[in-house]
Amino acid sequence: MISRRWFHPNISGIEAEKLLLTRGIHGSFLARPSKSNPGDFTLSVRRNDEVTHIKIQNTGDYYDLYGGEKFATLAELVQYYTEQEGLLRERNSNTIELRFPLNCQDPTSERWYHGHLTGKEAEKLLTDKAKPGSFLVRSSQSKPGDFVLSVLTNEDKADTGDRKPRVTHIMIRYQLDGKYDVGGGERFDTLADLVEHYKKNPMVEKSGVVVHLKQPFNATRIIAANIENRVKELNKMADQSEKAKQGFWEEFEMLQQQECKFLYPRKEGQQAENKAKNRYKNILPCKNSESGTILKVGNILSLSE
Numbered sequence: 001m002i003s004r005r006w007f008h009p010n011i012s013g014i015e016a017e018k019l020l021l022t023r024g025i026h027g028s029f030l031a032r033p034s035k036s037n038p039g040d041f042t043l044s045v046r047r048n049d050e051v052t053h054i055k056i057q058n059t060g061d062y063y064d065l066y067g068g069e070k071f072a073t074l075a076e077l078v079q080y081y082t083e084q085e086g087l088l089r090e091r092n093s094n095t096i097e098l099r100f101p102l103n104c105q106d107p108t109s110e111r112w113y114h115g116h117l118t119g120k121e122a123e124k125l126l127t128d129k130a131k132p133g134s135f136l137v138r139s140s141q142s143k144p145g146d147f148v149l150s151v152l153t154n155e156d157k158a159d160t161g162d163r164k165p166r167v168t169h170i171m172i173r174y175q176l177d178g179k180y181d182v183g184g185g186e187r188f189d190t191l192a193d194l195v196e197h198y199k200k201n202p203m204v205e206k207s208g209v210v211v212h213l214k215q216p217f218n219a220t221r222i223i224a225a226n227i228e229n230r231v232k233e234l235n236k237m238a239d240q241s242e243k244a245k246q247g248f249w250e251e252f253e254m255l256q257q258q259e260c261k262f263l264y265p266r267k268e269g270q271q272a273e274n275k276a277k278n279r280y281k282n283i284l285p286c287k288n289s290e291s292g293t294i295l296k297v298g299n300i301l302s303l304s305e
Helices: 013-023 074-083 119-129 191-200 224-234 247-257 266-270
Strands: 028-033 041-047 050-058 134-139 147-156 163-174
Touching (some): 013 041, 134 191
Antiparallel strands (some): 028 041
């Protein structure tokens, strides 16, 4: 699956042409909201030194090119025409190639923004690794250009009165005037402003469950185009009352605090014949000298986890 960062939520046709002609090459493409027909979308493709704009219809039930195959999401449509070469043609029968997605920068450098994460992926992350009150923001899969606030909450079990974790998803709408809202109430200039507001003013679901935003569930992977903004964000003080603790150190400590599991005791690596093999204190030799079996080492962490 190609990256969905080809979606540019707030550019015009003229701006799309400028981007493709200055940053793209033949076959570069992007998708954007239609300015002439709100709710629909446009696929802009560079062909040599020109840009072709293809209208995408959004009926509310499916996406299509005003005929042909129908798709449940915009991402499925783009993937289909990217993989099926020769299906997109101009009226003169010339082929239109979707070869190189022209990526858009994330709308915010805040660490709680996870970009193109699916709802199921968000639920797995929050239920497996977070605690109640943890939240993240991601791009909407069903409504490109909008966003979703996913929050781990507690839900009462009717029969026992116990509480179990549940993930609540709240749609964040991006309006044509550049404002963000959750379908009513106040409107905000940025995603960060919206999140800060609801951290101080909890939302209430129709069921009566109060949704508290207590702590962000931060992403630790980014695209290369956003490295500079992410470094600036990590260099901010994590807590004004604890000036020595900055974003980089906070992420490092989070990795260090994860439970470390070994299938064999460390004393094997301290044997005289094995010490030379160990560059670090917690690395075991490749083989157990007693059993001769290959060791399996768990919890090798990377910044993408």
